[in-house]
Amino acid sequence: MQSETLWLPSQEAVPNNPRLPVQVHRKVFPEGKVERAEALLAGHGWLPAWRDGIHPYVHFHTTAHEALAIVKGSVVVRLGDESGPEVPVSAGDVLVLPAGTGHQRVEESEDLLVVGAYPEGQEPDQRPASTAQAAEARARIARLPDPPCCPVTGEAYPRRP
Numbered sequence: 001m002q003s004e005t006l007w008l009p010s011q012e013a014v015p016n017n018p019r020l021p022v023q024v025h026r027k028v029f030p031e032g033k034v035e036r037a038e039a040l041l042a043g044h045g046w047l048p049a050w051r052d053g054i055h056p057y058v059h060f061h062t063t064a065h066e067a068l069a070i071v072k073g074s075v076v077v078r079l080g081d082e083s084g085p086e087v088p089v090s091a092g093d094v095l096v097l098p099a100g101t102g103h104q105r106v107e108e109s110e111d112l113l114v115v116g117a118y119p120e121g122q123e124p125d126q127r128p129a130s131t132a133q134a135a136e137a138r139a140r141i142a143r144l145p146d147p148p149c150c151p152v153t154g155e156a157y158p159r160r161p
Contacts, residue, residue, distance in 0.1 A: 002026040013129040014102035023096040031091035037069040041117040046151035054105040062140035064122035073109035
């Protein structure tokens, strides 16, 4: 398994997360096996909540961390605001987004299927990029507990020292 860690800076309209990185885990479950993806996440306390795609507009969550398991197809996800890095992910990959991480779909294959999961006890809100709401969003993110573990490995989630 290959893993990448991405630290995103705070942006004017998108807070990202000041203490937690985005993680990208490559080829961690078999392509097309939705039950395997859901079992992997649930086995580490991240409860699968939906099966669908990724919104085409910048949004983030202040009340939950999110794991996106790519079950079928491929997608390019932009992180942060409209100027953020673009990350291609494909079937078998898991993208872990700490609360506050802006994300949007840039490109997708026709067969894209994603499972979204959240740490047990967390319910996601959905926030658009907004400078007017940035201070309140940052305060909510600061109050949210860190993830109990990585949804893929079960190990401690990395934190900024």
